[in-house]
Amino acid sequence: MDTSPPGFEERRVRTARRFGRIGLASTLLYLFLVPVPLFLGAVRPDLVVVVVVLYVVGFGLHLWRIRELMRSLGTPAAPWFSVAASVVGLAVTVVGLGSGALGFTWSLLGGVLLGDVVGGRRARTTAIWVVAASVLTAVLGWWATGLVHPPGADSQSFRAFSVGLAVTYVGAMWILDVERLWWLKAVIDIDGSRRTAAELATARERLRLADDLHDILGHALEVVAFKSELAARLPDHERARAEMVEVQRVARESLTEVRSLVRDTRTIDLVTELAGARAVLGSSGITLVVHGDPAAVGPTARTVLGRVLREAMTNVLRHAEPSHCTIEIDVDGDAARLVVVNDGALPTDDADPGTGLASLGRYLDEHAGRLAAGPAGDGTFRIDASLPAGAR
16 A cells, blocks of 8 residues: 655656756766866867867757757657767767877767767667777777877877777767666656556546436436326325325435445445335336345445446336336356346437446446346347456
8 A cells, every 4th residue: 555645756756857857967067077178278279179169069969959858858869960969979089089188088078979869769779879989989089199199108008098988988978878868758757657647547536426426316316306296196195295205215315325425435235226126116106026136146246236226227217118127136156147127118319328328337347247238129128237257
């Protein structure tokens, strides 16, 4: 059972999104450290303008890609961006390596741009792109560093160290960039799924309440209308008075059920509904024949089939003028079945099929049951509801 305090999930999602954005901000911080050699005077004067232009263009491409991903996370980069970012990233890495002893720092930007290119692509495509970028960095970087490192064992060792560090940056820095973007996308997707689930749960609860209100008020109002009309036509004042007392009883029971529904404590029982059906049909002169014992039905099935019987009686009062009604209750092992058949079915209006049977069908579906309802060729109307084994 979830014992988290109210609002906990919302706060957790906000925190995760905040950390995702902090990760992206830290990537930008790394890029601000890239041009450190410029401030230390460790860049060849003839390459200062070139590396600055490449750095500004690369930084701008990275910002553009972040802006694009914020709108639609997980989408692969456009072909023009992939080409531009690859050329700029490789150029700033190679030119940086050839610009001075600290030139390997420029490869940080190359690694970030590589992450922008491979983000959202398949693993195989990413692997090919990363291997190609690492090989080109190693080959062209070794050539470029030969322009600034004189022959000598110590110089060549530092040269190999610089190229190796640049290859490491290019081959590994993209992982941080892609991982942070993936993390942010995962958090946003989870947040969206959570909100969608909450909306569906709310819609389902509203539908359940609508169905329950239809069952309560639809049945009660039909009984009230029927008995009021009957009392108005009766010449016997005592019997008319008895019918109005019954109207009062039904109205009070319906009010109690509505209050129970609000408190989510409403229960429907097949035995109770069958007794109500006997009273309603008996007072209207409709012959009722019952086959089977409702007490033999399990508690869960008794509640489900009780709702079916209530809707069936509502349909009898609203859509038929029957003289005979049959109710069959069948229990076979753990399975249960209810069949209600009445004669005198009236022609239906296809433009207004009602919502009772539709909501009843959804209710049976929720309990793995089956509902078949409709007029038969002999002028009767049949409702057949069954629950499988395990529903008792």
